[in-house]
Amino acid sequence: MAEGTLSLNVGLATGIDFGSLVGQLISVERRPLGILQQRKNGFQAQKAAYDQLQTKMNDLKSAAQKIDGQNDDLSAASSKEELLTFKAKSDSDFIKASVKEGAKPATHNVKVNQLAQGTRLAHLGVDDKEAAISASDANLVINIGSSEETLEIKGGETTLEGLAAQINDLDASISASIVNDGSASNGFRLVISSGSTGVENAVSINDAETTLAGFATSDFEEVQQAKDAQITIDGIDISRGTNSVSDAIDGVTLELNDISEEEAIITVSRDNDAFKNKVSDFVSKINDVLSFVNANSGSSDNKASGVLAGDRVLISAQSRIRNLLTEAQGGVSLSEIGLTTGEDGLISFDSAKFLEAVDENPTLVRGVFAGGESEQGVSGRLVSIVKEFVDPTGFIATRQDGLQSSADSLQDQIDVAEKRLVKREDTLRKQFVNLEQVVSNLQSNQNFLLQQIGAV
Structure with missing residues (x-):
């Protein structure tokens, strides 16, 4: 029942606004639920923030894996993964x-x-494409490169259309169509085309094995010769x-x-531009994570408080990523190849400086990101860090599970309290109804006594 809603309003006997009174009492008893709801909303907001953080860190992992010099199974990079393409x-x-x-x-x-180019043979033509092309059973044998296909012709039944359909049904690199050249006679011409180019895939009629009259090599025009x-x-x-x-x-x-x-x-x-674009995307995804951390953890400069202010997981992610980016990789600092850290902790990417470094020593720059035989580069090391957070049993999943559990527990408490308030409201309503009835009875007795006294 909604707060303050009663079937009873102002009592006729007492003149008391029971509906308003019950509503006020329930409102006072409901205040603890508001606190529980606020706490639940806080846990849900933190959970939603962690959902976003996980997405951004997974995006960072994907960008880093494109330049870590390894395939997904951690084997040596394929040509698509290789940076110096x-x-x-x-x-x-x-x-x-x-x-x-x-x-x-x-x-x-x-x-x-x-x-x-491939072969194209055009038959000299027949008058009717729907008429049988042979009075007796026969066959048409077609050479396709080094193989051959035999087509069975049923006497009095197979038409030119039927023959074209048989050719198209073959599991071979060949096709057939019928062209009407408009001639008064023999206007319907069967065109056989090779599906593959080159002399080795040339198409021809096997005269020695073909028994279908009128479909020998001499009955076809080679409108296109197979060529290499x-x-x-x-x-x-x-x-x-x-x-x-x-x-x-x-x-x-x-x-x-x-x-x-x-x-x-x-x-x-x-293709240095391809390398540059991968690194640029890598930097962008790092900044997405760091910007999200800044926005949700609160800034010590402006004393702002974020949804995850003071959260140890968030602080750990931020510090580990920043620390990694300040370390030298293979004896080279990231600033030497165009990646610098600003006052806000975000990374700036000087693409011109990066391309200049790649031109001067591509192997060295590749090593900064992809590492060497015995050590990981900055990308591989960052992938390892991010996995600790985003894996199914990682830090983020653990926090998400804890926050969801806390929110669920509070919801259970809210549900129990709501049911108790419904019962409490119903009890108060019944008590006030009984009170109204008692007062009404007293008033009736009073009126009766007064009438009796007046009659004496």
Whole structure:
């Protein structure tokens, strides 16, 4: 029942506003619940703050793991994890270049002389695509590179459409379609196309094994011949079966788009911007954590009090991260490569200074973050620190469980007290109803006696 709500208001016999009186009494007895609710809200606010801290620290861990020189299983870094990566650039639209593992700084001159293409055969045509293409059972055998596919033709049943469907149902790199060229006769033409480029994947009709009349090699027009890509790299002629060439230059994949009259210049260089962007994200995630700690722990300068003011877990996270960032890594301080700590404890990142350091000694800078064979760098060490806080049994989870348990315990107390107040309110209401009844009876007796006295 809501506070102060009664079926009884002002008593007719007593003239007392019982509803207001009961409401005031219940309000006084409810005050301890307000204190319990405030304490519960405080625990919930702390729990919510820890939820946010955990998210931010997990984001920091992810950013640090991208530059710690290790894979998720702590094995040596793969090419995606490696910091000293490379990039490839082409100065021509005729050819594009990208890098993979094993790339080395170099410049190459590449000319595209011929693009790879697949076979396309066009049948001379039939009058009706829905008419049977053979009166008797037969077969059509198609060579696809070094393999062959046999298609069974049912006499009086298989149509040109049916044949195209059979070809498309094959588990092979080949497709078929029907084109109407508009001719008065034999206008419906079966077109067979190779799904792969290159001479090794050429498609042809096997005349020796084909028994389907009118579908021999001579009954098809080769509208496109299978060809290999022909390119010249640094004066060396190279042939490949596809327009994606990944084995000609170590660590570089070339995508051939068109024939070129002139050479394209392919430049493979160190991708320092990729390294810089990873470090920039790393610094941003550190500052997210430190800013959150500052906002929620309270500042000693302005005496502000945060949700987690004085919390030992928060203070520990802040101090351990700051201490790590002030230590030299591999004999190099972070300030030497562009990472400095401001008066507010946040990290500033001078990208120009960082790139200059990478240009001068990329291996040294890599070691600052990724470490070496026998020791971790700043990223790996930070990952270890963060794990102590965010792991399922870590400091944050322990505090979250404790705060949730405290909030739940208070809610249980509030629930019990609410039930007690409901009963208390009901008891007071009944007592006042009884009081009203007693007074009413007394008043009735008084009136009766007065009437009797007046009659004497």
